[in-house]
Amino acid sequence: MSGIVYRSLIQLSSRAALTSGCGSFVATPVRQSHWFSSVLSLKSSAPLRAEPKKKKKVDPRRELLVKERLKKKLKKLEKVPSELIPVEDFITPVHCFDETRIRSNPLLSFEESERRDLLLKEWSRYKHSQHQAEMTAIKDAIDAQKQALEELKMESEDLYKAAVSPDTNLFPFTHQGPCYTPPIPNYDPPDGKYNDITRVYTQ
Amino acid sequence: ASRPLWQIIARQGTLKAGVRNLSSSTQRWCAQKLRAVNSPSPWVLHGAVCLQRLPVISQDRNPIEEQFLDLLQQLEQEKSMLSDHELRLLLDSDRLSRKQEADYGSDDEDYESQDIVTAQDLEDAWEQKLKQFKPALRIKASDNTDVSSSERFLGDSLVLLVKQDVGHQNVWLLPQLQWEAGETLRQTAERALSSLPGAELKATFLGNSPCGFYKYQFPKNVQTESRIGAKVFFFKSLLSGGDCSSLQKDSFAWVRKDELQDYLKPKYLKQVKRFILNL
Numbered sequence: 322m323s324g325i326v327y328r329s330l331i332q333l334s335s336r337a338a339l340t341s342g343c344g345s346f347v348a349t350p351v352r353q354s355h356w357f358s359s360v361l362s363l364k365s366s367a368p369l370r371a372e373p374k375k376k377k378k379v380d381p382r383r384e385l386l387v388k389e390r391l392k393k394k395l396k397k398l399e400k401v402p403s404e405l406i407p408v409e410d411f412i413t414p415v416h417c418f419d420e421t422r423i424r425s426n427p428l429l430s431f432e433e434s435e436r437r438d439l440l441l442k443e444w445s446r447y448k449h450s451q452h453q454a455e456m457t458a459i460k461d462a463i464d465a466q467k468q469a470l471e472e473l474k475m476e477s478e479d480l481y482k483a484a485v486s487p488d489t490n491l492f493p494f495t496h497q498g499p500c501y502t503p504p505i506p507n508y509d510p511p512d513g514k515y516n517d518i519t520r521v522y523t524q
Numbered sequence: 525a526s527r528p529l530w531q532i533i534a535r536q537g538t539l540k541a542g543v544r545n546l547s548s549s550t551q552r553w554c555a556q557k558l559r560a561v562n563s564p565s566p567w568v569l570h571g572a573v574c575l576q577r578l579p580v581i582s583q584d585r586n587p588i589e590e591q592f593l594d595l596l597q598q599l600e601q602e603k604s605m606l607s608d609h610e611l612r613l614l615l616d617s618d619r620l621s622r623k624q625e626a627d628y629g630s631d632d633e634d635y636e637s638q639d640i641v642t643a644q645d646l647e648d649a650w651e652q653k654l655k656q657f658k659p660a661l662r663i664k665a666s667d668n669t670d671v672s673s674s675e676r677f678l679g680d681s682l683v684l685l686v687k688q689d690v691g692h693q694n695v696w697l698l699p700q701l702q703w704e705a706g707e708t709l710r711q712t713a714e715r716a717l718s719s720l721p722g723a724e725l726k727a728t729f730l731g732n733s734p735c736g737f738y739k740y741q742f743p744k745n746v747q748t749e750s751r752i753g754a755k756v757f758f759f760k761s762l763l764s765g766g767d768c769s770s771l772q773k774d775s776f777a778w779v780r781k782d783e784l785q786d787y788l789k790p791k792y793l794k795q796v797k798r799f800i801l802n803l
Contacts (some may be wrong), residue, residue: 371658422605438594444592458801462735465798469757473709476755477564483708484733491731496762499579502659503678 433518545603566752567739568711571737574735574800575727577763577778581662583679598785600748612643619672635694650784671777674768681779683800685787686720691742696787698796700756715761720776727761736761736799758799 429437474481569592585593606614619638622628664675674682686699701716703709708731717727734757768776778786781802784793 417605421611424602424604424606426602440588440591440595443588447586447588455803457803461798462801465736465795469734472737472739472755473734473757475566476569480569480709484710486732488729488732491728494728496578499582499679501582503580504663505660509713 403524406524409520528567564750566750567711568751568754569703569709570700570756571703571709571716571755572698572758573717573727573729574755574758574760574796575682575715575717575725575763576760576800577674579681580678583754593702595705609646613647616642616644619675650792669781672716672768672773674778677780680780681802683784684725684763685777685779685784687775691746695789696756697792708732709757710759713757713761717761721772723776724766725768726764726766728764729761731760734758736795738795740791758796760799 470481470484473484543604562798579737654693662678664678670676676682685696686700688700690697699716699720701712701719703712707715710729714729717723717725738756738758739753740756741747742751747753768778781797781800784797784800788796
């Protein structure tokens with residue numbers, strides 16, 4: 322600070338000497354840069370003139386923190402992601418594609434292919450008529466219900482409101498569907514024996 | 525067409541909007557004009573239950589369905605590849621035919637790949653085991669005869685009909701009971717089911733709303749100002765268990781949809797047929 326003041330004073334005086342018409346004084350213009358200080362000032366280089374770095378107490382801790390962060394980043398980069406567990410259903414085993422497994426089918430005769438095509442068309446017609454019948458039956462049932470509700474509304478509002486309110490005891494609703502043969506009364510099915518060969522993967 | 529159901533219904537509704545239910549709409553209009561606020565309606569209310577026993581076994585196939593099933597199975601087999609078991613069968617038959625040739629040298633055989641039990645033996649053993657299991661018969665002897673058994677026609681859905689006295693007439697109908705003040709119509713239907721003399725039937729009612737209704741007028745001599753006729757509201761329910769055998773033999777019947785016409789009156793049948801689905 323004092324050096325700066327000193328130097329500026331010298332520069333002022335030199336400038337003043339210049340402007341006031343110098344005599345035998347050689348007026349070499351002093352470049353206004355810190356590398357060229359005036360002859361009169363102390364010989365000091367730029368790094369010497371810089372102020373010393375103030376070491377704060379937090380600094381060693383800061384350095385440690387920086388080092389830790391670098392270490393963590395290294396660890397992350399080095400971490401290899403664990404292998405995904407393969408879904409066995411999506412992988413067809415290689416032995417399924419053996420050539421020995423291809424069936425040698427006899428070629429279809431013209432009559433056979435014609436019969437198949439006609440049967441498919443007949444089937445689509447049958448299914449279509451079945452679907453139409455189902456749709457009309459459902460529509461009739463819905464119409465009957467709508468009419469019943471309208472009539473009930475005409476009768477009494479309270480009963481109509483009770484009828485339209487949702488039934489909470491209905492769901493969850495389960496019903497055993499039809500099988501090929503009726504259930505045998507008091508039948509005790511035998512336990513099946515099996516070897517569980519499923520592969521268990523751990524990550 | 526293969527349009528979704530809601531579209532068909534909406535479409536049909538708009539088409540028939542002008543034509544549908546002329547009689548009931550005019551009646552409604554008149555009724556609304558005549559009836560002042562909070563005057564009692566002249567119809568007696570009844571609640572009835574349409575108890576259905578759903579099919580227990582699958583139905584028999586039509587000829588076309590049989591043909592199509594055969595075709596599908598043929599196609600599946602043609603498009604498939606040989607399985608392990610079939611390969612084994614082929615290998616075993618090859619080995620057998622080689623053994624039976626005249627110039628058979630047993631040293632040429634590859635002993636490591638042989639098994640003592642051939643695939644054909646396994647198949648025979650499995651067939652034997654299947655024959656040991658006797659499934660129940662699909663058709664019972666009581667199919668066409670005993671109308672009061674709920675085990676008839678296991679492939680179709682049956683409806684319970686009851687013979688009741690309705691205004692001096694003994695008729696076949698779905699079990700019904702008169703509505704009493706203070707209960708909902710569904711409770712009336714439940715009461716109707718439980719009040720059948722001697723029956724212990726367990727049923728699940730499907731929802732609070734009626735599925736259909738039937739309106740009839742009393743004969744002229746019984747009609748009064750406040751009782752012109754009766755309205756019956758039907759509620760659907762599914763049989764979930766219980767027994768019906770303790771009822772009198774001739775007073776109830778389990779019938780299919782196409783047998784209903786033998787029992788019910790024509791007008792009643794027309795209304796009831798709408799909501800009984802035979803799907």
